[in-house]
Amino acid sequence: MSQPRISAYASSADGNAQPTRVIQGPKTLQARTSHYIAVDSVRDELAVPNPFAQAILVFRGGAIGNEAPLRVIQGPKTLLSSVDNVAVDPVHRELMTASFPNDSVLVFQADANGDVAPIRILHGPKTQLDRPIRVEVDPINNLIAVMNDRALLVFNRTDSGDVAPKWVLSGPKTGIGTRNGTRDLKLFPEGRKIIAGGSIRPPRGTRPSEPAGEDEQGFFRAGQRFIGVWKYGDTGDVAPWAQLNYSPVTKIPGSRMALNPEGADLIIGGDGKVAVYHLPEVFQKTID
């Protein structure tokens, strides 16, 4: 890529579309390795991590061009390490990040600015946090979910300190965990669902020979890409309630996701592409 940027596209965009706006330039303070955007639709703000400067940048929702962030969380008190993800709770006005280097989840007030300490820290052996890469919050059902190296952990939203998770999704039937290629997770509070990407290991002897990366069939490292949907309360080695599998038809480009519940769309990014899947089944507000 050239420079750090956020490109915005119309939800109806298709093909080689022109962005509706681009947030880029030195004043934005973005880094080239940007692994997350959180949208606060209540305050109309965007939160973006900068891992190299150990900062969380908060922009105006309609930011465009070389526009400086409204607020920057950065400094010794923040305890931010290589922060590469951020989630926003617009109801309780909190902002949180899963800290991969130190097995913790740091929670800040949403309007935090400058060198401020977290208001809560989830950290310790009971939490089972192990190289967490993503945290998502459900402000309606008061939950947070964290993606780990081998598991997806669900805690009560206000848990703090060394607390055990209430649900743990882990095991070969789940196919999730960063070890399995999971790079993102989403919660759909109204339908009480957890959505995460992962990979399914093909039978031994049929695995592609490439040592790393992805082959033309969409196999990468551990197996074949899929996006799985679980119900709240699922715990243990549980297969998804529903799944979208990689195939020459589905062409899942990666495992970075966004939800558009109003349009019943699951948006998936990766491989330099953004794909939009219309999945009304997933966005039903009640499930069996």
Add this chain to the structure above:
Amino acid sequence: MVVPARSWRVTVGILLVAVVCIQVRAQQRSNASERRPQVLDRAPARMIADPNPVFRAVVLDAEHGEVFMANDKESAGTSVLVYPTQFPATNRIMEPKRRIAGPKTDLGMVCGLALSIEHGELYSVSGETGTLNVYPLDSTGNVGPARRLRGVMPRASAGVFLDVKNDELFITTEHVNRISIYPRTFQEDQEPLRFIQGPASGLGDPHGIYVDSTTNEIFVSNHGNWRETQPGEGEVRGPDSLTRTSLGYNVPGRVVPLNPSTGKFLGPSITVHSRSASGNTAPLRIIHGPHTQLSLPDGIYRDPMSGELIVANTGDDSVLFFAKDAAGDVAPVRVLKGPATKIKGPVGAIIDAKRNELWVASWDSHVAAVFPRMANGNIAPLRVIRTASENAPLASMGRIGAVAYDPKRKEILAPN
């Protein structure tokens, strides 16, 4: 003591409800564990993607009249594209003479290129995997690398430069603010000969690199995102690795204590280091400050005749030229910039000394433009190579690290 019948009935009722609840939960668990997922497979309703390759790093083989450019655009299939240095001027899309691409090449996100005419080798660095691959210079198609450095180099490495005189490869790594130096003849698990890393080094999110073996100087462009790093950080040492940050998601590494954060925005800079420096060593000088006009500087090169430093200045669509001994907050001696130049998101710049020409690779506009060596201001290039038509949208999505949805504006947001 006589227990009233009503109390018994209440107790029995509670017990019955509890038993039913336990059975229902057990049934739910059983159902979940034996669950057959509902299959949602269907084609995407829409797919946003730019199918056109882009130009990132650029290197020249002046002897054989070939220019090699890295295309790191995944939606176009990452590749190394090889074009002739001389061709009739055209504004049409130009097909490369040959391309190195395909699953066997293991190019990954090819960020940096170097070449050796003497040894007939092309070197590519993948930022994604932390690999350095070597291909025969005349490679074409889906060919595997002849040699590969893997498993020791930190991830997110980007810039690479071959110091021909001293037969050493220099590599920058963004994540851990580091310059690693390897022998050109490295083996797969080669340890670096030395490295420059640590808080004194002045390195902050380093990108491009150039080594002048005459003056024994290393020039590095820095975006300025900084945190304190420890010498040795980013090296893959299994559970003893210093931090996990740049090791890849599945490597355990040491857990970092919840210590005070050290991150800062230092602003963009060019740091100049001694070629033989090692460890946590301060730079010889730094070009830094508002007069420099530096803005997200990337590719860097030194004019072999004038000694001027040439910087692809991504953040303001320009190429900056600094005096050979520039230091501190100094203005560039020349600036190549403006709509006539077709420079948009420049990431690479190099001199063809044989033909007295300057090449500039622009990522955003899908254009490599050739100028007279001393070009200045808003001038049109002598000729261009383009991989997309002039009216095609600018390249805007690189490696997509995330997507988000803005319900207010009904927009999909994608950062690099």
